[in-house]
Amino acid sequence: MSDMSDKVILLVEDNPDDELLTLDALAANHVGNRVVVARNGVEALDYLFANGIYSGREVTDLPAVVLLDLKLPKIDGLEVLRRIRADARTQLLPVVILTSSNEDEDRLKGYTLGANSYVRKPVDFDEFVRAAGQLGLYWLLLNQPPPD
Incomplete structure (x- = not known):
């Protein structure tokens, strides 16, 4: 079992302002995990399933959590979620x-x-920083993921 601080957070967000806000909020809460940003649904699925520009990535090395926007270009967030759950x-x-x-x-x-x-x-912004801190605390420290 690896330490959760070495696990990636996959942020799926097409709005640059919201991306920066989320990254700033995570940093303000000392969430030290590396954040991979996918700016549309295709990039998110490519990352998760090691396709496209991520074809050399180990597909079994999954992020600790996916932060998924719904309104995305190419493939929307609900379809990304459907494909995640279908595999x-x-x-x-x-x-x-x-x-x-x-x-x-x-x-x-x-x-x-x-x-x-x-x-x-x-x-x-302050409310968002608090929310991001609570998300980080819960999903990265408190949540017990299924066994590998």
């Missing part, structure tokens, strides 16, 4: 939907497709 290699991977969407339908679809959590992005 035996990634079906147990913790996925936190991190989105500005407050639509009940998106939340219902996210949970139906197997999201572990649904977090609405706060607009206020």
